[in-house]
Amino acid sequence: MAEEIKLMKGNEVVAHAAIRYGVDGYFGYPITPQSEILETLMAEMPWETTGMVVLQAESEVAAINMVYGGAGTGKRVMTSSSSPGVSLKQEGISYIAGAELPCLIVNVMRGGPGLGTIQPSQADYFQTVKGGGHGDYRLITLAPSSVQEMADFVGLGFDLAFKYCNPAIILADGIIGQMMEKVVMPPFRPRKTEEEIIAECPWAVQGKTKNRKANVITSLELDPAKMEENNLRFQAKYRKIEENEVRYEEFQCDDAEYLLVAFGSSARICQKVVEIARGEGIKLGLLRPITLWPFPTKAIAAYADKVKGMLSVELNAGQMVEDIRLAVNGKVKVEHFGRLGGIVFTPDEVLNALKEKLF
Amino acid sequence: MELNEIIKPENLVYTKPELMNDNPMHYCPGCSHGVIHKLIAEVIAEMGMEEKTIGVSPVGCAVFAYNYLDIDWEEAAHGRAPAIATAIKRLNPEKMVFTYQGDGDLAAIGTAETIHAANRGENIVIVFVNNAIYGMTGGQMAPTTLEGMPTATCPYGRNIALNGYPLKIGDLLAQLEGTCLVTRQSVQTAAAVRKAKKMLRKAFENSMAGKGTSVVEFVSTCSSGWKMTPEKSNKWMEENMFPFYPLGDLKNKE
Numbered sequence: 234m235a236e237e238i239k240l241m242k243g244n245e246v247v248a249h250a251a252i253r254y255g256v257d258g259y260f261g262y263p264i265t266p267q268s269e270i271l272e273t274l275m276a277e278m279p280w281e282t283t284g285m286v287v288l289q290a291e292s293e294v295a296a297i298n299m300v301y302g303g304a305g306t307g308k309r310v311m312t313s314s315s316s317p318g319v320s321l322k323q324e325g326i327s328y329i330a331g332a333e334l335p336c337l338i339v340n341v342m343r344g345g346p347g348l349g350t351i352q353p354s355q356a357d358y359f360q361t362v363k364g365g366g367h368g369d370y371r372l373i374t375l376a377p378s379s380v381q382e383m384a385d386f387v388g389l390g391f392d393l394a395f396k397y398c399n400p401a402i403i404l405a406d407g408i409i410g411q412m413m414e415k416v417v418m419p420p421f422r423p424r425k426t427e428e429e430i431i432a433e434c435p436w437a438v439q440g441k442t443k444n445r446k447a448n449v450i451t452s453l454e455l456d457p458a459k460m461e462e463n464n465l466r467f468q469a470k471y472r473k474i475e476e477n478e479v480r481y482e483e484f485q486c487d488d489a490e491y492l493l494v495a496f497g498s499s500a501r502i503c504q505k506v507v508e509i510a511r512g513e514g515i516k517l518g519l520l521r522p523i524t525l526w527p528f529p530t531k532a533i534a535a536y537a538d539k540v541k542g543m544l545s546v547e548l549n550a551g552q553m554v555e556d557i558r559l560a561v562n563g564k565v566k567v568e569h570f571g572r573l574g575g576i577v578f579t580p581d582e583v584l585n586a587l588k589e590k591l592f
Numbered sequence: 593m594e595l596n597e598i599i600k601p602e603n604l605v606y607t608k609p610e611l612m613n614d615n616p617m618h619y620c621p622g623c624s625h626g627v628i629h630k631l632i633a634e635v636i637a638e639m640g641m642e643e644k645t646i647g648v649s650p651v652g653c654a655v656f657a658y659n660y661l662d663i664d665w666e667e668a669a670h671g672r673a674p675a676i677a678t679a680i681k682r683l684n685p686e687k688m689v690f691t692y693q694g695d696g697d698l699a700a701i702g703t704a705e706t707i708h709a710a711n712r713g714e715n716i717v718i719v720f721v722n723n724a725i726y727g728m729t730g731g732q733m734a735p736t737t738l739e740g741m742p743t744a745t746c747p748y749g750r751n752i753a754l755n756g757y758p759l760k761i762g763d764l765l766a767q768l769e770g771t772c773l774v775t776r777q778s779v780q781t782a783a784a785v786r787k788a789k790k791m792l793r794k795a796f797e798n799s800m801a802g803k804g805t806s807v808v809e810f811v812s813t814c815s816s817g818w819k820m821t822p823e824k825s826n827k828w829m830e831e832n833m834f835p836f837y838p839l840g841d842l843k844n845k846e
Contacts, residue, residue, distance in 0.1 A: 257683055258679060258682065258683050260679060286679075286682045286683055288678070288679075288682065290675065290708075291704055291705070291708035292704060294672070294675075294704075294705075295672070295675040295678075295704065295705050295708065296675075298668070298669060298672035298675035298676050298679075298705070299675050299676065299678055299679035300679070301666070301668075301669075301672075301676055301679075302648070302666060302675065302676030302677065302678065302679035302680045303679035303680065303682075303683045305666040305676075305680070306646070306680055306683055306684055308683045308684075310679065310683070324669055325669065325672070328669050332667075438646050438664040438665065438666055438680070439646075439664065439684070439687075440643045440644045440645065440646065440663075440664055440687055441642070441643060441662065441663050441664045442643050443643070447658070447662050447663055447664055447665065448664045448665075449658045449664070449665045449666075449667065450665070450666040450667060451658070451665075451666075451667035452667070453655065453667055
């Protein structure tokens with residue numbers, strides 16, 4: 234079949250990708266700059282076609298708990314929001330991680346802290362990859378840098394979430410959510426039947442039948458010895474994800490003397506920086522983490538002996554830079570450059586920062 | 593009569609419902625939860641819905657409800673049970689879905705989730721145990737604590753100027769278009785238990801008939817929290833709780 238190509242906003246394509254992937258339910262609450270996800274789903278009326286449930290919840294808190302409820306029944310369920318809304322979801326995310334349920338969360342980041350601004354930002358890196366909610370847990374974090382990846386990561390996010398029974402999150406930003414690009418639409422897949430769900434998710438709450446024990450979805454365990462066992466099981470799973478699921482992209486890194494590290498829309502800007510720098514004779518490369526957790530620690534560490542310096546380019550005050558420094562463990566100078574509060578840097582600003590901080 | 597004779601089915605006057613398992617209950621003596629659990633177990637079995645029922649347990653004394661009723665459960669964050677039940681029911685409309693919540697869970701931290709699930713007319717049953725106190729955390733003031741009633745966080749009695757009024761959340765829910773049944777029951781006498789069971793059954797039937805949200809409030813005791821004997825608790829409930837939270841149907845749409 235010929236490829237289906239469309240011109241679409243990042244937010245809109247998330248909605249279409251969800252319907253096409255066979256998602257069972259979306260639960261959300263409007264917030265700029267991602268409201269098009271809920272709007273598009275409501276306009277598409279997928280309940281008439283695939284049977285997908287779409288519900289505007291009374292709050293982000295309710296929406297994430299609806300996701301918990303639906304995920305517990307083995308269904309493919311998701312929510313989306315932007316930074317202040319995702320803060321509200323943290324309680325539910327911690328419970329979902331603690332109950333080991335698969336689901337997809339989308340955060341189209343805006344500037345903070347507080348109500349902040351509706352302009353793009355990447356200041357929720359810490360919140361997303363270091364926990365966010367309470368307790369020792371991790372989110373499989375995918376950082377799209379194009380509208381195409383917004384589409385593709387919906388399916389990838391669900392695949393990884395179900396593979397590991399763990400929540401996955403797409404960490405985008407206002408630029409990726411709002412910009413329009415060419416996108417190859419993902420194929421249509423049927424929703425899972427109840428029989429398939431019961432076969433694939435024996436833990437799913439689908440009504441207790443005579444041939445099995447009751448299924449209980451919970452994160453509660455008052456016996457500390459058992460709770461430690463639970464935590465050790467989570468940690469073993471996280472190590473496995475770190476081993477198997479690291480994704481990143483290298484751009485002109487082979488002969489690089491300096492390395493930019495950037496994700497999401499920052500990485501798109503940094504591609505231009507590399508081009509300009511190479512035009513000036515500076516051997517600059519770009520490493521783009523696609524998974525922010527698991528972080529491409531080994532890939533970055535491998536450049537510690539090869540380059541003279543690394544610049545972490547982020548739309549925040551310096552968050553991912555800490556993970557880069559941990560990766561290289563002092564072997565090479567690592568600096569940060571960012572703009573804050575919804576301001577997006579130009580390629581020239583980034584190149585000047587590279588020269589000032591590393592040359 | 594020999595023991596073997598006595599336990600023949602035709603001689604039994606009472607049996608434990610099949611859906612109740614053998615786990616020892618953690619509830620205090622005199623607590624209403626045990627009886628309410630039993631009624632739910634009986635109604636589910638009598639409706640033949642054992643394999644289609646999903647319960648959502650709260651945070652509070654009934655957090656471990658899943659240890660006692662042998663059905664599938666999801667354990668909710670504090671107050672969020674109606675949101676969780678919303679999604680379970682919408683995604684699995686052929687299932688029978690209920691929440692089991694206390695007064696703090698339902699009428700304080702979970703007020704938004706409760707009101708909005710009920711206002712959307714979600715086809716779920718909300719079982720609401722109102723004992724006017726936080727039992728699990730050791731007897732603190734609840735949204736439904738009566739005026740003048742002492743608790744750990746209002747040791748000199750609920751002071752309206754300081755703490756506001758006790759919340760008649762049942763009356764509030766009855767105002768919403770989405771609810772089809774809001775009834776206030778109790779389980780301190782055999783007659784009350786029989787009546788409560790009838791309304792519970794109606795609530796579960798409503799949920800499967802797609803009539804909207806049914807709320808069954810149980811005005812209950814908390815002997816430990818109230819610091820009274822079970823017998824005194826029942827008397828105190830009848831004298832103090834019932835006048836403020838009168839029993840009966842607040843709404844019963846046919």
